[in-house]
Amino acid sequence: MSGVSNIFDTNFEFVMNLHPYLHWERGLYAMKTILLGLTAVLLTFLGFHLAADSQGEGQFLEMHRVSDAPATVSMRQNDFALCGQPFYDDVYALTVEIFAEGAENVNLEYYQEQVFALVRSSEKFGDDAEAFVVHIKDIPGQLLEIIREDPQVLASCANFSVALVGPP
Numbered sequence: 001m002s003g004v005s006n007i008f009d010t011n012f013e014f015v016m017n018l019h020p021y022l023h024w025e026r027g028l029y030a031m032k033t034i035l036l037g038l039t040a041v042l043l044t045f046l047g048f049h050l051a052a053d054s055q056g057e058g059q060f061l062e063m064h065r066v067s068d069a070p071a072t073v074s075m076r077q078n079d080f081a082l083c084g085q086p087f088y089d090d091v092y093a094l095t096v097e098i099f100a101e102g103a104e105n106v107n108l109e110y111y112q113e114q115v116f117a118l119v120r121s122s123e124k125f126g127d128d129a130e131a132f133v134v135h136i137k138d139i140p141g142q143l144l145e146i147i148r149e150d151p152q153v154l155a156s157c158a159n160f161s162v163a164l165v166g167p168p
Contacts, residue, residue: 082164083157087124092160094118095143103148112140139164 082088098111119136120129146163147153153163 082161087118087122088161088164089157090118090122091115091164092157095147095160096154099147099154103144103151106144108141108144111144112137115140 083092094114095111098114099106115136116133119125119133122129125132143153143163150163153159
């Protein structure tokens with residue numbers, strides 16, 4: 001009978017090791033330890049963060065102060081007055097001359113040729129003149145439509161500048 005007892009004891013111990021709920025106390029202890037450690041790390045981080053915020057609160061408020069400046073931004077690379085620059089003054093004078101008989105009498109092809117000739121002859125663009133002509137290829141037609149809708153565009157170089165590139 002002692003042989004049967006040994007087999008029973010061995011099998012019982014084996015079954016006990018396989019049963020998942022018999023070791024729950026060890027798992028619960030490990031989980032509590034991990035959660036306690038994570039809580040300590042979180043509280044330490046929070047403490048350092050709050051301390052840093054209280055020292056830098058003035059800087060934070062200064063950085064995030066609402067400005068009275070307008071929130072608009074120009075999409076152009078730089079905003080500069082076109083009037084007063086020789087090339088743009090010449091474009092304005094050319095346009096005023098061509099539109100002198102009224103926008104309805106302007107031949108678009110002739111206007112384009114004149115604007116493109118001015119670009120090609122300008123020292124402002126040098127070797128890049130043809131690239132600029134390609135860049136502005138639609139602008140004479142757009143200006144023709146704008147001036148037909150509002151002849152006051154030609155009343156001043158400033159008005160013309162706004163029609164040409166938009167408001168600064």
